[in-house]
Amino acid sequence: MARAGMPRKFVFVCINERPDEHPRPSCIARGSAELFEAFREETGQQGLVDVKVVASGCLEPCMVGPAVYVAPDDVWYGGVTREDVSRIVSEHLAEDRPVEFLRIGREEFELSPLAGRSDLPPGHIPPVG
Numbered sequence: 001m002a003r004a005g006m007p008r009k010f011v012f013v014c015i016n017e018r019p020d021e022h023p024r025p026s027c028i029a030r031g032s033a034e035l036f037e038a039f040r041e042e043t044g045q046q047g048l049v050d051v052k053v054v055a056s057g058c059l060e061p062c063m064v065g066p067a068v069y070v071a072p073d074d075v076w077y078g079g080v081t082r083e084d085v086s087r088i089v090s091e092h093l094a095e096d097r098p099v100e101f102l103r104i105g106r107e108e109f110e111l112s113p114l115a116g117r118s119d120l121p122p123g124h125i126p127p128v129g
């Protein structure tokens, strides 16, 4: 099958990396580089030439990474593992049925690595990067 023009879907896989001492985790430390390769392999094996897998910088829901975003569906996934990839590809990317148990919502974007700490001054804003 020839590659079409504009992709039908984009899959953004966060491969952001941070220093170990950074308060926010990074998706690459949770195995997202392997996820990125797995998405590329699985979409290729399933013949989804109209799906583009993109390595991304930080997508913001770092606390529940590895984070994956599917456009134009506006579907967010968190805590994705290598074992989840074939299911996302076959059910969501191929058949337009998002994998509900992996979805994350707006509230996951509000999570802070410093939540619950009482030693911080009021209004302290955690570093983001």
Ligand code: FES
Pocket: 014, 015, 016, 017, 025, 026, 027, 028, 057, 058, 059, 060, 061, 062, 065, 066, 067
């Ligand atoms: S580091 Fe991956 S979402 Fe922020």
